[in-house]
Amino acid sequence: MSLIIFLQKLMSSLRNSYTLRGLFEDATEGSRGSQVIRGFPVALSMHSMGERVEVFRGLFAAIPLSVLGSYDVPWVPTRRQLIDYVMRIARVGEGDIFYDLGCGDGRVAIEAARRGAKAVCVELRKDLIEAAMENARKAGVYDRVKFVNDDFFKVPIGDATVVYMYLLTRVNAALKPKLEKELKVGTRIVTLDFAIPGWKPVHVERYYIAGLVRTLYLYIRGVSDIKPTRSPISET
Numbered sequence: 681m682s683l684i685i686f687l688q689k690l691m692s693s694l695r696n697s698y699t700l701r702g703l704f705e706d707a708t709e710g711s712r713g714s715q716v717i718r719g720f721p722v723a724l725s726m727h728s729m730g731e732r733v734e735v736f737r738g739l740f741a742a743i744p745l746s747v748l749g750s751y752d753v754p755w756v757p758t759r760r761q762l763i764d765y766v767m768r769i770a771r772v773g774e775g776d777i778f779y780d781l782g783c784g785d786g787r788v789a790i791e792a793a794r795r796g797a798k799a800v801c802v803e804l805r806k807d808l809i810e811a812a813m814e815n816a817r818k819a820g821v822y823d824r825v826k827f828v829n830d831d832f833f834k835v836p837i838g839d840a841t842v843v844y845m846y847l848l849t850r851v852n853a854a855l856k857p858k859l860e861k862e863l864k865v866g867t868r869i870v871t872l873d874f875a876i877p878g879w880k881p882v883h884v885e886r887y888y889i890a891g892l893v894r895t896l897y898l899y900i901r902g903v904s905d906i907k908p909t910r911s912p913i914s915e916t
C-alpha cells in the first residue's frame with residue numbers, strides 16, 4: 681500500500697516538473713478519430729503500435745532543459761522517407777514560399793527548393809545553419825533557399841504559403857498566436873508528430889516507419905483556426 685502511495689507521489693511530482701511536462705502533454709493529447717492515450721502508465725506500455733509513438737514523443741519532449749540550453753527543441757532531423765510525405769501532403773511546388781521553422785541541417789527546406797519552391801530555413805543554431813548552407817550548395821539549390829540564423833519567434837513569416845514545423849506541442853502552442861497573426865488565409869501548415877493545440881487539422885496521415893507510428897498533420901490557416909462562435913442563435 682505504501683508503495684502505491686509512494687508511486688502516486690512520484691507521479692505527481694513528475695507531472696509538475698518542467699522538463700517532463702511535455703511528456704504528459706503529449707502523452708495525454710491523443711488524436712482526432714484515433715487512439716486517445718491518457719496518462720503516464722499507458723504511455724509507457726509498449727503493447728501497441730499507436731502507444732509506441734507516444735513513448736517516442738514523450739522521450740523527445742522530456743529531454744532535460746540543461747541539454748537543450750536555450751533552444752526550444754533539440755535537433756532531431758526528419759527522416760528522409762518522411763520528407764516526401766511532407767511535400768505530398770502540403771503539395772509543395774513552383775510558386776510556393778516554404779518555411780521550415782527550426783530547419784536543422786536544411787533537409788526539408790532543400791527538398792522544397794528542389795521541387796521548385798522558394799524556401800526559408802530558419803534556425804537558431806549557427807552550426808546547423810552552416811550545415812544547411814553547405815547541403816543546399818551540394819544540392820544545387822543554394823540560390824533558392826534563404827537562410828535565417830535567428831529565433832523563429834522573431835522572424836516575420838507573412839509571405840509563407842507553406843510552413844513546416846517539427847517541434848513540440850508546447851512550442852506549437854507558443855507559436856500559434858504568431859501563425860494566426862502573420863500567415864495569410866489559405867497558408868498550409870504541416871507539423872510532424874506534434875499537433876497545434878486548439879486547431880483542427882484538415883488531414884492527418886500516419887505512417888509506420890522503423891517501428892514507430894509517425895503522424896503528419898495538415899492545417900490550413902483560416903480553416904483550421906476558426907474559433908467557435910459565442911453568440912447564441914436568437915429566436916426572434
Ligand SMILES: C[S@@+](CC[C@H](N)C(=O)[O-])C[C@H]1O[C@@H](n2cnc3c(N)ncnc32)[C@H](O)[C@@H]1O
Pocket residue numbers: 751752753754755756757758780781782783784785786787788802803804805808830831832833845846847
Ligand atoms: C526537431 S528539429 C527539426 C529540424 C528540421 N526541421 C527537420 O525536420 O529536419 C528542431 C530544430 O529547431 C531548432 N530550434 C529550436 N528552437 C528554435 C528557435 N527558437 N528558433 C529557431 N530554431 C529553433 C533546433 O535547433 C532544431 O534544429
